[in-house]
Amino acid sequence: xxxxxxxxxxxxxxxxxxxxxxxxxxxxxxxxxxxxxSGRLVRGAALDELRRQVEELENIRVLVLDFSEIDxxxxxxxxxxxxxxxxxxxxxxxxxLVNPSPFVRRILDATRLTSVFEISSLExxxxxxxxxxxxxxxxxx
Numbered sequence: 001x002x003x004x005x006x007x008x009x010x011x012x013x014x015x016x017x018x019x020x021x022x023x024x025x026x027x028x029x030x031x032x033x034x035x036x037x038s039g040r041l042v043r044g045a046a047l048d049e050l051r052r053q054v055e056e057l058e059n060i061r062v063l064v065l066d067f068s069e070i071d072x073x074x075x076x077x078x079x080x081x082x083x084x085x086x087x088x089x090x091x092x093x094x095x096x097l098v099n100p101s102p103f104v105r106r107i108l109d110a111t112r113l114t115s116v117f118e119i120s121s122l123e124x125x126x127x128x129x130x131x132x133x134x135x136x137x138x139x140x141x
Contacts, residue, residue: 038069043076
């Protein structure tokens with residue numbers, strides 16, 4: 001225990017709820033990849049795995065990151081997004097953040113990253129699916 005003159009402070013053990021960990025699913029259709037994310041977009045193994053799997057995608061034109069179920073984001077999460085953006089630009093991939101939760105939107109606003117990322121609603125993202133390269137029949141939500 002630590003005594004700094006303010007009473008005794010003891011380190012708290014914080015256990016992560018496994019339902020709060022970052023979970024993601026990548027679905028590809030032709031040249032479109034949709035990454036559905038839920039939980040916490042924070043520094044750690046799950047975030048590294050997300051980056052690795054996205055960066056291994058080949059022959060995609062559009063990358064859609066669905067953040068509607070992201071509850072928390074930290075500097076590591078924002079850094080990973082910036083690295084994914086750099087990867088997307090290098091590979092001529094259009095990257096869209098879709099339906100960020102109100103919390104994520106506030107973080108993006110506060111860090112002025114709304115000007116860096118293309119952020120859209122689900123309806124806007126579905127319009128990508130209806131583009132001539134992808135027939136409308138694939139635009140199922």
